[in-house]
Amino acid sequence: MSELGRFQDAFAAALAERASAPIAAWLPNGEGDGEAEPAGLAVYRNTIAKGCVDALAANFPTVASLVGDDWFRAAAALFVREHPPTSAALLAYGEAFPDWLDRFPPADDLPYLPAMARLDRMWTTALFAPEAQPLAAEAFALAPDALAAARPRLHPSLAFAWFDSGLPGLWLAAREPEPGEMALTDDPQGVLIARPDDMVHGRLLDAAGFAFLTAARDGASLGEAITAAARANPAADLATLFAALIADGAFSGLDLGDLA
Amino acid sequence: MNRTPALALAAVFALSAGAAMARDDAKPAKMEMEKCYGIAKAGHNDCKAGAGTSCAGTSKADYQGDAWKKVAKGTCTSIKTPNGTGSLTPKTSM
Numbered sequence: 001m002s003e004l005g006r007f008q009d010a011f012a013a014a015l016a017e018r019a020s021a022p023i024a025a026w027l028p029n030g031e032g033d034g035e036a037e038p039a040g041l042a043v044y045r046n047t048i049a050k051g052c053v054d055a056l057a058a059n060f061p062t063v064a065s066l067v068g069d070d071w072f073r074a075a076a077a078l079f080v081r082e083h084p085p086t087s088a089a090l091l092a093y094g095e096a097f098p099d100w101l102d103r104f105p106p107a108d109d110l111p112y113l114p115a116m117a118r119l120d121r122m123w124t125t126a127l128f129a130p131e132a133q134p135l136a137a138e139a140f141a142l143a144p145d146a147l148a149a150a151r152p153r154l155h156p157s158l159a160f161a162w163f164d165s166g167l168p169g170l171w172l173a174a175r176e177p178e179p180g181e182m183a184l185t186d187d188p189q190g191v192l193i194a195r196p197d198d199m200v201h202g203r204l205l206d207a208a209g210f211a212f213l214t215a216a217r218d219g220a221s222l223g224e225a226i227t228a229a230a231r232a233n234p235a236a237d238l239a240t241l242f243a244a245l246i247a248d249g250a251f252s253g254l255d256l257g258d259l260a
Numbered sequence: 261m262n263r264t265p266a267l268a269l270a271a272v273f274a275l276s277a278g279a280a281m282a283r284d285d286a287k288p289a290k291m292e293m294e295k296c297y298g299i300a301k302a303g304h305n306d307c308k309a310g311a312g313t314s315c316a317g318t319s320k321a322d323y324q325g326d327a328w329k330k331v332a333k334g335t336c337t338s339i340k341t342p343n344g345t346g347s348l349t350p351k352t353s354m
Contacts, residue, residue, distance in 0.1 A: 068334035110336055137286045140279035147279065148272040174335060183340040226271040238271055242278025247285060 015045045016084070052080040055090035060097060060120040062174045063113060075104060092128055094121065112184055115167040116174065119191065122159045123202065126195045129157035134196035134249030146256060148223030152216050153253035157195040160205055160213045164188050168204055175202075196249020203248070208236035212245070221257075 001009075013022040020027060020038055027038070056076040057064045064072040083096045098117035107113045134155055140147060161168075166185030173182045190205030192213070205213070211232035215225040226238055245251070 064334070066334045066336040066339075068336075070333065072334070112339070113336075137279060137282035140275075140282065142279075144272055144276045147275050170339065179335050179338070181338045181340065182335070222275055223268065223272050226275050227268050230267055230271045230274075234267075238274030239277035239281055242275055243281035243285060246279065246282035 011044075014041060015048065018045070049077055049080055051090065052085060052093065053077055055085075055093045056080070056097060059092070059094045059124050060117055062116045062120050062171055063101070065179075066113065066116060066174055067110065071106075075101075075106065078104075092124055094124075097121070112167055112170060115163065116171055118161075119168065119171040119193075119202075122161065122191075122193050123200055126157045126159055126193045126200050129195060132156050132252040135246070135251040135254065137246050139251075139254060140246060142256075148226075149221050149257050151219065151221050151255040151257065152225070152251045153255065154213070154217055155194055155196055155250055155252040157193075157200075158213075158248075158250050159193045160190060160210060162188065162190045162205075162207075162210050168202075172202060172204065192248060192250070194248055194250060201248075206233065206236065206241075208233040208238070209241050209245070212241065213250070 007023070007026060010022040010026070014020055018041075020041065053073050053076040056079065057069075057072060060072075067075070079094075079097055079100050083100065085093050087093075098114050098121055101107050101117050102114040132155055142150065166183070166187050166189050168189045168191035170182055170184045171191070173179055188207070190207070190210040191202060192205045192209070193200065193202040195201075208229040212225045212229040215228040216222075220228065222242075226242060229236060229238055229241060
């Protein structure tokens, strides 16, 4: 390893261990002897901590707005110490944050908080998902039997989930610029998050829509997926459901199979 | 196709109807903002260099505060949960 590489590893160790011993060989005589770390190290450690806390605040904006800046930054600083970033780029930092919040005793009074973090994480994942052109509505102008036999490919940014309570609705409300009074309901809800073009968007998903997307993700044809939706909720407006998913940019391809 | 044929048939027709509905609704050439790397408040993108790129961290304040011990002061105070408004004070154990 090069001298520079050795120094950088030692410097990182000194920051993590809060001690100058790892870098003693590079310090002027006498400065690395004591137990106390040189004051300069604290500045570097703070800079790193602030960068990581800023990244978490940026990647979990709903959590941050719900608990307020002081609480969030203090909790985030603890997380950063336990889970330092593994990549120099912090764009997607915080994968472990939702689970960590789940185990963080001070968050026990905010039982919805880990789910808010998970939904924020889904948003970030959609943002950085691979690019793909969503299928335009014209691509579905097929004979009914050909359309039903076609197997859709879901857009790479598409994420969807089902919750036993109204957490998705709470999350969407909390992301409004002026959320006002919010409510967590007992009604099970789903959520769809996608970035078909340049903007991430999220919306509520009902049981039929969730059944449709689950079937499509598992390789079902459109006909099988829409039947699954009808089974999940016989009263669902299936035409509107399908039209909405097309408008969401949920599909990036259609495998037409033998009937094409 | 013999399984619940009526349901499947109706569902399949809904596909064609939905596709037609989507064509009617399609907006021509939507104006979209350019994708910016970096995520700002409430998930709205802005064009800073990206999460974690701040270089304003040279203050002496150590990031080891204990504000999490205090009551959270964000918008969570206005959340109505099935167990009542908010739940910010420690729950009494049953």
